[in-house]
Amino acid sequence: xxxxxxxxxxxxxxxxxxxxxxxxxxxxxxxxxxxxxxxxxxxxxxxxxxxxxxxxxxxxxxxxxxxxxxxxxxxxxxxxxxxxxxxxxxxxxxxxxxxxxxxxxxxxxxxxxxxxxxxxxxxxxxxxxxxxxxxxxxxxxxxxxxxxxxxxxxxxxxxxxxxxxxxxxxxxxxxxxxxxxxxxxxxxxxxxxxxxxxxxxxxxxxxxxxxxxxxxxxxxxxxxxxxxxxxxxxxxxxxxxxxxxxxxxxxxxxxxxxxxxxxxxxxxxxxxxxxxxxxxxxxxxxxxxxxxxxxxxxxxxxxxxxxxxxxxxxxxxxxxxxxxxxx
Numbered sequence: 174x175x176x177x178x179x180x181x182x183x184x185x186x187x188x189x190x191x192x193x194x195x196x197x198x199x200x201x202x203x204x205x206x207x208x209x210x211x212x213x214x215x216x217x218x219x220x221x222x223x224x225x226x227x228x229x230x231x232x233x234x235x236x237x238x239x240x241x242x243x244x245x246x247x248x249x250x251x252x253x254x255x256x257x258x259x260x261x262x263x264x265x266x267x268x269x270x271x272x273x274x275x276x277x278x279x280x281x282x283x284x285x286x287x288x289x290x291x292x293x294x295x296x297x298x299x300x301x302x303x304x305x306x307x308x309x310x311x312x313x314x315x316x317x318x319x320x321x322x323x324x325x326x327x328x329x330x331x332x333x334x335x336x337x338x339x340x341x342x343x344x345x346x347x348x349x350x351x352x353x354x355x356x357x358x359x360x361x362x363x364x365x366x367x368x369x370x371x372x373x374x375x376x377x378x379x380x381x382x383x384x385x386x387x388x389x390x391x392x393x394x395x396x397x398x399x400x401x402x403x404x405x406x407x408x409x410x411x412x413x414x415x416x417x418x419x420x421x422x423x424x425x426x427x428x429x430x431x432x433x434x435x436x437x438x439x440x441x442x443x444x445x446x447x448x449x450x451x452x453x454x455x456x457x458x459x460x461x462x463x464x465x466x467x468x469x470x471x472x473x474x475x476x477x478x479x480x481x482x483x484x485x486x487x488x489x490x491x492x493x494x495x496x497x498x499x500x
Contacts, residue, residue, distance in 0.1 A: 186318045192487050196480075201477040204259075204472065208252045211468055212424070221268040221465040242268070255472070265469035274470045276388065278455065280475070284354050285454035288370060289443040292377035297432055297441065301383055304389025309416065311394060323383030331442055333378045335449040338372050352451040380442050385431060392427055396420035433489035437482040 178436065219227040219238055230238065239245040243254065258265065262496065264274050303319065310316045343351030350369050397420055444456030455474060462471040 179191060183401050184389055188498075189371045192491070196483055196487060199483045200476065200480055203239070204256070204476055205252065207472055207475045207479075208255065208468075211463075211466070212248050214466070216466045218242070218268055218466040218468060220396055222271075225488075255469075267462075267470045268467045269465050269470070273471045277470060278458070278473060280283070281454050281458050284452065285443065285447065285456065288373055288377065288447070288452065288454060289368075289440060291370070292374055292381075292443065293439055295374070295378050296381050296385060296435075299378070299432075300385040303382070303386040303391060305416070305421070307386070307390045308393040308397065309413075320387070323387060326379055327383045329380075329382075331376055331445050332449050334380065335373070335376050335446055336450065337374065339450070354453050361447055373446045373452055376446050377439070377443055380436070380446075381439055385435060388431060389424070389428060392424045393420055396423050422476070430489045433485045436485040440478065 189477040217227060219230070220241075221234065222240065222242065223230075227235075229237070236245065243251060246254075255265070264271060267274050270277050280432050295395040307316045307319055342349045349371050350356070351372065354369050355365050356369075393416070397416065401419065443454070443458060446452070447456030448460050455478075458470070459474045459478075461467070462474060
């Protein structure tokens, strides 16, 4: 028994070490790729820092400015210096905002967590409920109507749907604000923040809801056709009881794995929606940093997003393996 326990602990440590190595290696490769691609892209980063003055600089002034920002060295040397500073917690300053990039991101990350977090919870609570309702009514009118409406809604581009809602509810009807996270001077008012969240949150939820509801529906239907369900029904158990006590229980590990995998998908959609609604979150900040060649800000944003994506994929893989072992 002791030998078996030690063997299990050793296997767990090996698996954890392997996952950690994959995570660190993936982040390192991502940082290298983003660093090189951003600097090889056309554009002048000095414009982001100095504005219109960059175009009027003499060659000597431009050389001095590039040396000040560390842009006068080769890309390999720049990356080595950035990596060394990053390992000590120094990610540099934003060229546009003239403040440390950590401070700039810290001011925006709460807005993205609010929009994306509420959207994530609504998507999976509603997807689970909708998937169960459709599975219980397979082939009936409700299931057919919801499947058709869901398929159509999932094919609508998020940016187009966002513009449509802005035009209808903000420009024409003037019921809801079409941009920003709050009205100027009312950053602490929850009612005002809630009104600004309605339209972008609607796009986030409707853009992803049916995709995951359909996956849950099909997973439940696959379980309901299994042999153990036929045996349970033969013993006199009702369809509802079999669904909730057996089928849904077996589907939940896969459902949790889907939730982990979906985080990058929903996060990417949230970034697009933030840009359309001029919502001051990480999505808008990422677009601005890429547009203005704000290298340090773009690096940290891409790293944070990439780390979330890699971590969620590793978690989903672990949950899937655990679910297979349980079954």
